Amino acid sequence: MNIQLTDILTAYEAEHYIEGLQIFEITELGCKKWFAQDEVLQKLNFQAHINAITRSDEFIMEAFCTFDKIKPLIYDLIMTEMWKQYVFPYLKSHFTELSSIRSYTVLQHEAIVCNLLQICLFHRTSIEASEGYILEIVDYCYRKLTALLQKPPAKKIEKKSIDYYKNRTKEAEMDEQFQNVEFQIQMMCLSIIRFITDHIKHLPINILHQIIVENDFFFLLIPLIEEKPWLRINPNNEREVFEQSKWVTLNKEDYSKLPKIEAQLWITIYNLFMDPESRRKYELNDFKKSNLLRLRKFMNELLLDQIPQLVDMLRSLEELSLMQVQTQSKNTIVVQQLPELRLAICKDKNWSSIAQKQKEEYFQIDDPSIKEDIKRMAELYSNTVFEGIIDGFKCEKCTKEATKRCSRCKQVWYCSKDCQVGDWPKHKVNCKATTTSKQEDSKQVEKQSDKLLDQID
Template sequence: MASDTTQVLLAVEAEAYIEALEKMPIKDVGSPRWMKQHEYLEKLNMQAVLNASANEDEFIKEMLVTHEKIPVVIHELLSVELWRQKVFSIIQKMNFDPKTTFPLYMALYHEATLANLLETILYHREPCESAEDCVLDLVDYCHRKITHLIARQEDDRESKDDKDNKDKGSMEELKRQDRKLQFDIGIKAVSILRYITDHVEGLPLSVTTRILNTHDIPSMLVQLIESPPWTVFKDGKLDKFIDNKWQSVPVEERLKLTRIEGQVWIALFNLLMGSTTQEKYEFNTYNKNQIIKLRAHLSEVILDQIPSLCDLQRYLEHLAMMDPPAAKSGLVLEQVPEVRDLIIRENDGKWGAIAKHQVKTVFNPSSELMKQQAKMFADTYNFDVLESLIQEPPKCAMCGELAAKRCSRCQNEWYCRRECQVKHWTKHKQACNLLAEAEKKLKEATIS
């Protein structure tokens, strides 16, 4: 049981929330009923992260398995992904100027909440196995998100020198926030995929086939090693995406693996060194050449950090000198993902009508509804609870030293002393204005 200092939900509350989880139609995205489920999932997500971080009893994971709700969580993830692709894309093309974009943002943020919850609980074998056939859809989801990570060309960092942001309208700003969310979700998809590879031996054979041969995920992971989207080298400086934000990496720590880099290497090790996966991986000239590229990246520094990769290094040397054995084949009745296809069939030809309906109703809320939502958001996103999710002490946004003071206006940036805050103001001003304005609107909606 979680201690009182790190508790969002009591066990009895969590169980009630989990029992209430249901598969929501896409047309209900943004509705009061949908928002209530978002609140439940967000609190469950925060409690799951707190328990995992503190190495405490992970009762959220256990209850989700007991009540057979892992497939529901995956269904909601795929549903909101389709809402973004099919409905939000139409809304973006409308001449829609809402009083507030907050309900739309929460619909987009819902995907990140679900991805984070799955990332937290799928570390364990039981939730992964209880996903049953839905794990095939989850593999496809991760493949889509990682492919998007590899394909995107723009720099997804919060650009501190972007002079155009101040002139953007609310919908344009929402598009920018969506791009950042999608980058964050892509990072989570890498971790989810790694955990699936941890447990692939206990999953249906169709999962292994889909990972290795339908999508050739080992070759895709090699691309992440070759051109990591979470690393940017510019003007002699190296920035890496660490702990959900871009950080400058000093020269002496450039070869130190970040958590996400470690996830990629472990996933590759699982897929290339597992007995079942070695038997099933269908090699050809292309993927053999891709896999062999890993040799150049297995330096002594990397091997010191993940010693088990020494076995992978020997395997690669052997692979380079000879043709790999043919994959074992046989008559296999392969399962195919069904959840996403079913959602598409249910809503085929209705995307435009759903967008128009939601623009007129849930995404253009009355003052009374906004007041209710503002109170719900204020209760859900309690800053005292969110502070306890931070695993490391805050650091100065200017110099990187340990910080004890924070911006009094937005409460978002930390500083070690007044001088650093003054120097950083020109870079922080824009974000500070946005956060302060959002807080002001939230208070006004609550008071009115």
């Protein structure tokens, strides 16, 4: 029996979902159709992760490009960011009385969209499909990383007492949830800006100008290398690293291993610093030079062994340290395109009125449809595939990390063919029973998909 990672959505289902995606105005956030589309986006996000994990045909990304839905996805991201900034403060106390799943869904929506874009923008095709909207993503990442530097997470987590949890208000709990989601998004932005700079030679001149001149990402990325907000000490005095959207305890033998997110930063800096056009546009002065040279103290043998291409960058930095900085004359004229999406969304908006309307129409505490929404979301997150994507799949036989599962029942995971064969005598009875049950349930899948799309339409 072969083992494989089975898709949550078929390519046809994904195309059907993506083609039907709508653009919602900020005043419509929280309506029934918005919640239905949020559920669709979560399924697409999970499927995109499966495609990336298994390195299979990335039909989610391709469908977003084919149906020109990358730009609406970016619009959704910026719109949700603004809703959380301007509307949510009016609704925060009201949200504490809502169902926890419903409020979490709203707060988590920005992270879902950002995560989906993170996967799509790994590919040059998606970056090209974004056209001028890629400027909005660059500016979005700049805002998120600036906020991260201004308010980094605690480096040492103190143990919370029982009294702390007893006395914590609902608003304080929601603030903590809000900050956790924001931190997830900020970490995603580090990957997104790296993927964009991976294709720096193919970026329009205005995008490079925004990254290098207007935003000057060097003044964000280098302090982040020094601050390392992805590392912390837990209450047990153990070192933790933020990976795959969660904090993971490090084994002592892995202390010297470069965290994946930190590697993303180094590659981004390398992409920007070593690109000839980027260096030509970057007008050096003594202040900028000293900022760049701060990198040298981190570029030891341990780092260079893990990212060998940094050897060339270290050599260039050493050359820079010996150079006399000369003011460059501005002979070129750049007609700069500015990020305009936020201004367009903000135009003629009364945030308190929007909040009041949404409170009365979309976020009613006694809304009878809430129970149905909660049931669907509970089923969504109780699925073993989703749990595995979030927490990591474990081999049924040896408990190591697993990327394949039984092709019959699609419930049990393995790391290798040997473990699957060794576990078969124990698993075969449950496998047969589960397979029979799933065959009976499969007839309902198409009906549920059509019903969900009808809610959006």
